[in-house]
Amino acid sequence: xxxxxxxxxxxxxxxxxxxxxxxxxxxxxxxGAFPLGLIIAFxxxxxxxxxxxxTGFIIWIIRGTPLMIQLLIVYYFPGLxxxxxxxxxxxxxxxxxxxxxxxINYACYFSEIYRGGIQSVPVGQQEAGLVLGMTKSQIFFxxxxxxxxxxxxxxxxxxxxxxxKDTSLARIIALQEVIWAGQAFMKGSxxxxxxxxxxxxxxxYYLVFNGIVTVLLARLERKLDYFR
Amino acid sequence: MPIxxxxxxxxxxxxxxxxxxxxxxxxxxxxxxIIGSSGxxxxxxxxxxxFLERPDGGxxxxxxxxxxxxxxxxxxxxxxxxxxxxxFGLVFQSFNLFPQYTALDNVMLAPxxxxxxxxxxxxxxxxxxxxxxxxxxxxxxxxxxSNYPHQLSGGQQQRVAIARALIMxxxxxxxxxxxxxxxxxxxxxxxxxxxxxSEQKRTMIIxxxxxxxxxxxxxxVIFMDGGRICEQGEPHEVFGNxxxxxxxxxxxxxxxx
Numbered sequence: 001x002x003x004x005x006x007x008x009x010x011x012x013x014x015x016x017x018x019x020x021x022x023x024x025x026x027x028x029x030x031x032g033a034f035p036l037g038l039i040i041a042f043x044x045x046x047x048x049x050x051x052x053x054x055t056g057f058i059i060w061i062i063r064g065t066p067l068m069i070q071l072l073i074v075y076y077f078p079g080l081x082x083x084x085x086x087x088x089x090x091x092x093x094x095x096x097x098x099x100x101x102x103x104i105n106y107a108c109y110f111s112e113i114y115r116g117g118i119q120s121v122p123v124g125q126q127e128a129g130l131v132l133g134m135t136k137s138q139i140f141f142x143x144x145x146x147x148x149x150x151x152x153x154x155x156x157x158x159x160x161x162x163x164x165k166d167t168s169l170a171r172i173i174a175l176q177e178v179i180w181a182g183q184a185f186m187k188g189s190x191x192x193x194x195x196x197x198x199x200x201x202x203x204x205y206y207l208v209f210n211g212i213v214t215v216l217l218a219r220l221e222r223k224l225d226y227f228r
Numbered sequence: 229m230p231i232x233x234x235x236x237x238x239x240x241x242x243x244x245x246x247x248x249x250x251x252x253x254x255x256x257x258x259x260x261x262i263i264g265s266s267g268x269x270x271x272x273x274x275x276x277x278x279f280l281e282r283p284d285g286g287x288x289x290x291x292x293x294x295x296x297x298x299x300x301x302x303x304x305x306x307x308x309x310x311x312x313x314x315x316f317g318l319v320f321q322s323f324n325l326f327p328q329y330t331a332l333d334n335v336m337l338a339p340x341x342x343x344x345x346x347x348x349x350x351x352x353x354x355x356x357x358x359x360x361x362x363x364x365x366x367x368x369x370x371x372x373x374s375n376y377p378h379q380l381s382g383g384q385q386q387r388v389a390i391a392r393a394l395i396m397x398x399x400x401x402x403x404x405x406x407x408x409x410x411x412x413x414x415x416x417x418x419x420x421x422x423x424x425x426s427e428q429k430r431t432m433i434i435x436x437x438x439x440x441x442x443x444x445x446x447x448x449v450i451f452m453d454g455g456r457i458c459e460q461g462e463p464h465e466v467f468g469n470x471x472x473x474x475x476x477x478x479x480x481x482x483x484x485x
Contacts, residue, residue, distance in 0.1 A: 122322075130279075135310065
């Protein structure tokens with residue numbers, strides 16, 4: 001017990017540092033994937049056959065292969081295959097590579113949710129806007145968008161909660177996120193070695209954070225309840 | 229000079245010819261009722277007038293301006309369509325109010341967006357608002373302006389949709405079966421508003437299955453069948469003394485009810 005109480009603050013400090021990296025990756029992914037997903041959704045809704053087919057192809061590749069492999073390819077491909085290690089070797093480079101892989105991966109998933117959301121808004125809404133003399137973009141931003149957001153909050157919430165946990169995959173390229181920090185205490189870190197409990201302890205971080213995310217998303221869902 | 233002159237409109241969807249050579253004209257202040265069975269092309273005709281469908285042939289003139297002439301490509305430009313569309317208003321069968329806006333904001337949205345584009349919103353804001361409030365008084369919903377569509381009955385929603393169309397000052401207001409989604413009780417309140425508009429000498433085209441209403445309110449009736457105008461004339465002619473066999477059949481079925 002004494003040992004545990006002695007180790008706890010050291011472990012918590014180290015895990016906090018790791019979790020900060022987790023949070024950074026989580027936030028950057030959302031910031032990038034939300035708008036990129038919309039662009040991809042417009043691509044797959046495009047009336048130009050070549051554009052929608054190309055977009056469909058990309059989505060198929062990204063959704064059809066493991067995110068972990070995508071991470072490895074994004075991180076190692078430039079250096080090992082192209083002999084141009086653009087990411088450098090440091091934590092900064094690993095973070096950028098992980099961000100890129102996560103943004104592309106999540107944007108593809110979001111785009112399919114967006115597409116479903118846009119298509120589920122009745123066509124009569126757009127026609128009502130047209131006969132009132134609105135432009136297509138005015139209709140999208142003033143009529144369709146909020147109705148689409150209302151419809152996609154539940155499925156997007158699912159993806160966001162998955163993303164919180166998926167960030168741990170970045171460990172495969174040695175990004176120093178919270179699980180990496182927990183595992184370090186097995187090999188030896190901050191004067192502690194052979195300790196397995198810090199690794200299990202990281203689960204608490206995910207659980208608490210997902211609790212907060214769930215509450216916030218439920219609040220957003222309720223906020224959009226004012227119309228049908 | 230007629231306010232609306234439609235000549236030889238043709239429209240096909242794939243192999244199906246929905247409109248075959250439709251021609252008619254309408255004087256300012258007149259009300260035209262279009263009747264006919266489902267699938268006779270009534271709705272498609274209204275959608276062509278409102279540029280929701282592009283006809284394959286024919287022309288549409290409003291106030292002697294050629295809005296569309298399929299033989300003249302310069303009238304088919306996408307960039308012009310938006311302005312031309314505003315000659316017409318359209319009230320849909322399914323209302324199509326915007327659910328996220330209050331009734332008042334539904335009515336004010338289109339003029340607001342237009343004014344924002346011209347950077348005149350600040351100066352016209354009060355005027356648009358006052359006009360919207362007046363329209364709500366006309367449709368008898370002054371106490372419902374701050375309600376959202378889902379808080380209104382179907383009849384109330386349709387009346388708001390009429391106000392929303394009117395605020396854009398269309399030359400010709402079109403109704404696409406405005407009461408088909410309503411029960412008989414709610415139908416009455418919508419028809420009352422349309423009747424009031426006809427008394428104010430608004431030019432209107434009404435596609436409807438309400439035969440009695442069509443006869444009472446219209447100056448002119450068109451009976452459509454299989455994509456053609458089968459018969460047209462004044463209501464007492466078409467309803468009272470139809471010449472075509474098909475019209476007689478159609479009206480007989482309604483009289484039985």
